[in-house]
Amino acid sequence: MTQIINTLSEISDRYDALFVDLWGCMHNGIQGFPSAIKAMQEYRERGGIVVLLTNSPKPRAGVAVQLEEFGVPKDTYDTIATSGDSARSAMLRGAVGQKVYFMGDWQRDEGFFEPLSLLENPVNIERVPLAQADGIVCCGPNDPLAHPDTNRADFLYAKTKGMKLLCANPDIEVDRGEVREWCAGALAKLYAEMGGESLYFGKPHPPIYDLARRRLQSLELDIPDRRILAIGDGVLTDIKGAMGEDIDSLFIxxxxAASETKTSVQPDETSLRAYLKKEKSNPTFTIGHLR
Structure with a gap:
């Protein structure tokens, strides 16, 4: 059963690297969390490596710019691995065809369609209306406040045409400040439940962990999994993914899950254990907020 801790420093000496989620851990979609920023800076000062591991559909350069806007400084991390980079690579290899129907916010997600110089002979992707598409690229809902069911008609058509849906962000929901929004994962889940085929590349699925390990190797580091701690607030993404990779985890x-675990500063232990039992989740450690 999970061990409740008060600060990251209680356990951080056991690990050479952290795989750290962003939304809900380092920021709330509007601004960074000072205690989390300080914890990462102190961990790095002691020689630890921080890989920001995010289900953002943005390329890592776009995430770095966004972090600056949120007030999360560059000295809090060493490198970034995004669901967007992993999914973009698959798209440019033709995972859902050449002509794609795009779901998301184009102003926010335009970078997803930028070329990848590392790929040989990438597919020339063309954005088209659904009726002309080979497949779907989903970076998020067109309206993040609208229930995913509003897409049922389009999804039924896509399913009958045998289209695959590439999900660039497996998160179901996020809290932007005090407002809860739907993410691409909710749409991919609905499409799969309707009988369509959804392709996932972020947490909890293996491709993004492979990418994170390659990011470590690019720093000329060979860190075994037993010396890596994954940190996140999603039991179905961050913690499930860590469990699947046999990596220790710290649940925020x-x-x-603040309401379910009755967390203000720290979780209510009885509520926490009931929640984890319900979700069939077993993080190594739990803390109220990253600090």
């Missing part, structure tokens, strides 16, 4: 109970 004051994020998505």
């Amino acid at each position: 109970s004051g994020g998505l």
Whole structure:
């Protein structure tokens, strides 16, 4: 059963690298969390490596710019691995065809369609209306406040045409400040439930962990999994993914599950254990907020 801790420093000496989620851990979609920023800076000062591991559909350069806007400084991390980079690579290899129907916010997600110089002979992707598409690229809902069911008619058509849906962000929901929004994962889940085929590249699925390990190797580091700690507030993404990779995990109970775990500063232990039992999740450690 999970061990409740008060600060990251209680356990950080056991690990050479951290795989750290962003939304709900380092920021709330509007501004960075000072205690989390300080914890990462102190961990790095002691020689630890921080890989920001995010289900953002943005390329890592776009995430770095966004972090600056949120007030999360560059000295809090060493490198970034995004669901967007992993999914973009698959798209440019033709995972859902050449002509794609795009779902998301084009102003925000335009970078997803930028070329990848590392790929040989990438597919020339063309954005088209659904009726002309080979497949769907989903970076998020067109309206993040609208229930995913509003897409049922389009999804039924896509399913009958045998289209695959590439999900660039497997998160179901996020809290932007005090407002909860739907993410691409909710749409991909609905499409799969309707009988369509959804392709996932972020947490909890293996491709993004492979990417994170390659990011470590690019720093000329060979860190075994037993010396890596994954940190996140999503039991179905961050913690499930870490469990699947046999990596220790630290659950941030004051994020998505704050109400279920009755977390203000720290979780209510009885509520926490009931929640984890219900979700069939077993993080190595739990803390209210990253600090």
